[in-house]
Amino acid sequence: MSDLLERLRGRGWRMTAQRRVVAEVLDGDHVHLTADEVHARAVEKLPEISRATVYNTLGELVSLGEVLEVSTDRRAKRYDPNAHRPHQHLVCARCGAIRDVHPVGNPLADLPDTERFGFTISDVEVTYRGTCPNCAAG
Amino acid sequence: MSDLLERLRGRGWRMTAQRRVVAEVLDGDHVHLTADEVHARAVEKLPEISRATVYNTLGELVSLGEVLEVSTDRRAKRYDPNAHRPHQHLVCARCGAIRDVHPVGNPLADLPDTERFGFTISDVEVTYRGTCPNCAAG
DNA sequence: TCCTTGACTTGGACAAAGTCCATTGTAGGA
DNA sequence: TCCTACAATGGACTTTGTCCAAGTCAAGGA
Numbered sequence: 001m002s003d004l005l006e007r008l009r010g011r012g013w014r015m016t017a018q019r020r021v022v023a024e025v026l027d028g029d030h031v032h033l034t035a036d037e038v039h040a041r042a043v044e045k046l047p048e049i050s051r052a053t054v055y056n057t058l059g060e061l062v063s064l065g066e067v068l069e070v071s072t073d074r075r076a077k078r079y080d081p082n083a084h085r086p087h088q089h090l091v092c093a094r095c096g097a098i099r100d101v102h103p104v105g106n107p108l109a110d111l112p113d114t115e116r117f118g119f120t121i122s123d124v125e126v127t128y129r130g131t132c133p134n135c136a137a138g
Numbered sequence: 139m140s141d142l143l144e145r146l147r148g149r150g151w152r153m154t155a156q157r158r159v160v161a162e163v164l165d166g167d168h169v170h171l172t173a174d175e176v177h178a179r180a181v182e183k184l185p186e187i188s189r190a191t192v193y194n195t196l197g198e199l200v201s202l203g204e205v206l207e208v209s210t211d212r213r214a215k216r217y218d219p220n221a222h223r224p225h226q227h228l229v230c231a232r233c234g235a236i237r238d239v240h241p242v243g244n245p246l247a248d249l250p251d252t253e254r255f256g257f258t259i260s261d262v263e264v265t266y267r268g269t270c271p272n273c274a275a276g
Numbered sequence: 277t278c279c280t281t282g283a284c285t286t287g288g289a290c291a292a293a294g295t296c297c298a299t300t301g302t303a304g305g306a
Numbered sequence: 307t308c309c310t311a312c313a314a315t316g317g318a319c320t321t322t323g324t325c326c327a328a329g330t331c332a333a334g335g336a
Contacts, residue, residue, distance in 0.1 A: 052324085
């Protein structure tokens, strides 16, 4: 993650305590926090940080391509620091757990020309839904 | 669509003017209206219909499997009366136009066992994003 | 080290989408 | 026709997120 901080500094980001804390919260694998969750964890490290700043910072990280926005349900957006390797998402319909997954092949190849209606397609998003082992056991 | 009304009556739905109007609005191919759009069109036919009733009715149609909820963007949910043939969605990133599309093959086959983390997968949702011919020309 | 400046942060107001609930109305059966 | 359970209504409320004016501060220069 200090990698990230370095890259951001290199891009002319002004380094503030708030931005550092948000970047630290978004560290790890299979991390998919909502903005409010990021805020809650940031507050533990920096009690005065405001919601607006968390939203601003997340938005900047997304524009810079350092974090991905994920919408696996129609509730809050989630922020995924795994922006460096393309992947899709597997979601537990019961508990909401999210895993990054890597399907083989190119999903775009499955859409025939006759089904493209003249669109220029630039991106495919796949969400697998099911029940995670935990919920299946419970 | 009178098919739909018949089916609903058969399932013990109490038929009201409001429900009939909502069902009528949701008729056709490539229809992907938001709840507010459904309400706006319903009001033209039945001026006193309330927003809450539109939400209730849409929710019921979804539970009954007669209409699908689609979340192609982070804004309002859209309601898709094409619930009888499985399909995916193609979305214009510029203007938001949505088309139903039918990819070949089973997208589930592309996810190796090692990438399933013990989940039992029941559903795959694919969203293709790009630029529609109209927006590309403009 | 201290100043300056423009970028950053803050809190609160605001907005969009949707839910909830008490009250009122009505479809459909007896 | 009358009853009654189910449905509709509208307004308050919630969640998620955006916007803004005012205050604060990081970082480069003197």
